[in-house]
Amino acid sequence: MKRVTAVCLLALALAACKKEATPPPAADAPATPGTTLPAPVATDDGAVELKEVVETTPNYVVGITYDTQAAKYPGLARELKRFADGARAELVESANGRTAKENPSPYELSLTFNDVLDSPEMVAVSADGSSYTGGAHAAPLIARFVWLPKQNKLLKANELVPQKAGWDAISRYVREQLHSALSQRIDADDPEPAVRAEQMETGARMIDDGTGADAANFAMFEPIKAADGKLSGLKFVFAPYEVGPYSDGTQMVEVPAAVLLPHVAPEYRALFVGGV
Known part of the structure; x- marks a missing residue:
């Protein structure tokens, strides 16, 4: 999207x-x-x-x-x-x-x-x-x-993770978290099965459109600081409309260093927990 x-x-x-x-x-x-x-x-x-x-x-x-x-x-x-x-x-x-x-x-x-x-x-x-x-x-x-x-x-995101394979992995992780959050939000309203299926389909489509394996879709992120001063991960930020309707507001997904590190450019690995 x-x-x-x-x-x-x-x-x-x-x-x-x-x-x-x-x-x-x-x-x-x-x-x-x-x-x-x-x-x-x-x-x-x-x-x-x-x-x-x-x-x-x-x-x-x-x-x-x-x-x-x-x-x-x-x-x-x-x-x-x-x-x-x-x-x-x-x-x-x-x-x-x-x-x-x-x-x-x-x-x-x-x-x-x-x-x-x-x-x-x-x-x-x-x-x-x-x-x-x-x-x-x-x-x-x-x-x-x-x-x-x-x-x-x-x-910038494309410098931190320079290869598409990295964004494939990050995209999969972020999608899983967003799909789970979507399911929980819908279930909280206890809709009829047909309504739930329609809402899940529509919401899942928006999530998938907004989280394709492209650095541009993950341009907004925040570092998550660990106790030792390094980064324990990144929090990717999605504005309203990017992965859901306006009513869902800004959505954020934390991706741990363990998921990121295999794909982070060598010059930035030392910033993360577990980086060399």
Whole structure:
């Protein structure tokens, strides 16, 4: 299933990031001590201000909150601000392009960034909110940013697991968990057998469409920290509509390191429990 507009904002933000020229590492750049990760690359360390945004006009209302320490990582801060600015620009354009007759209520955007993990090896920030531009309900605004401070770069799903075989395995595991959760939700309502069969068929189709063995379907993930500081696994995040109807909300599936490790790129294996 194609990702909804909210998630596409993240793709646009990351695509813009790719266009920025990044100088190659110096030939004599030392390896980072205590890890097999690639050596850091030089980047522009100019500070980025992550300032709360509150706007109220007759056409739109915007509230953006940065409840995060990401400003100490300029590259990550730029990614967060790019995502927020893009969401705001899209809302404002839509609001200014409509007429009061079409929709008398102001359009609304609410977005909050929170820290998920902040360690020397890895930083993760969540973005959760919504954008209302008319209709029955607001569109979800959901993104996840995983940053490698020592490499000054975002960690992307297709770099973490570079081979399709890896996504085949992850897809199977995630589907099993989502199918089980779907069954439990339906059974909780105790529907008639025919209704249950129809709901299971429809729900299973949405799950399978949204979890095909493609890194793009698993672009949003959060690291799960173990007691020793390494990662015990990853939590993959699916926005409403991706693997279920809007009423099911955001769905998450935790995939343990044991499932991931055989497929993780060698340079990132040391980040996980059991990695070398």
